[in-house]
Amino acid sequence: MSKQSAQLDVITTVGGGCCAPLITAPLAPDDAIDLAKAFKALGDPVRLRLLSLITSAGGESCVCDLTEAFDLTGPTISHHLKVLREAGLVDCQRRGTWVYYWPIQEKLAQLSGLIATPGLK
């Protein structure tokens, strides 16, 4: 196995998803529909920052802390969090007054592996 093949194999395994990296094979139309939904969810600055806050927290993030980081209303933040959740990028649980969010690392790994260019040094 070549070095590049070995790297691609690692990425595919880590991703755990449906698809080989784009660099190795064209994407099937049905797979493209699901994956595009996830990338579309990332295609907004507020959602990308929300995901970065949730992911970099290293555990869970309270929606109360997430809302404080933006000059936006609670309902707007809730809408963006719903889009991230429906795209499979985060999940959440209500506990008492607040909702807590955490990243779905398998989904992030799948998307990262899909567009990875392991030959690039």
Added chain:
Amino acid sequence: MSKQSAQLDVITTVGGGCCAPLITAPLAPDDAIDLAKAFKALGDPVRLRLLSLITSAGGESCVCDLTEAFDLTGPTISHHLKVLREAGLVDCQRRGTWVYYWPIQEKLAQLSGLIATPGLK
């Protein structure tokens, strides 16, 4: 340096971009605007398939071959290719009758590194 720190360092270096992986630090608002534009370009099934065709070709792709893979008009394909180009994901050159496209691997590596979860096994 821990194993995870070393992995993150590699990803940041390979990405060659503006930003540390989301898993390490929250994203700055200005960086989020640029990056969201690129993810938004990926957030469409046709564009994702176009990018996969261009990237998996291993060199250049003629727009004539790309158009043949879809049941869409030439102008529609050209529009999607323009969005990918304006997002910095591909570049192109006209030679004679046809335009040829290739991926910007540094940009793909930047986006991949941003959402990578190197701790995931």
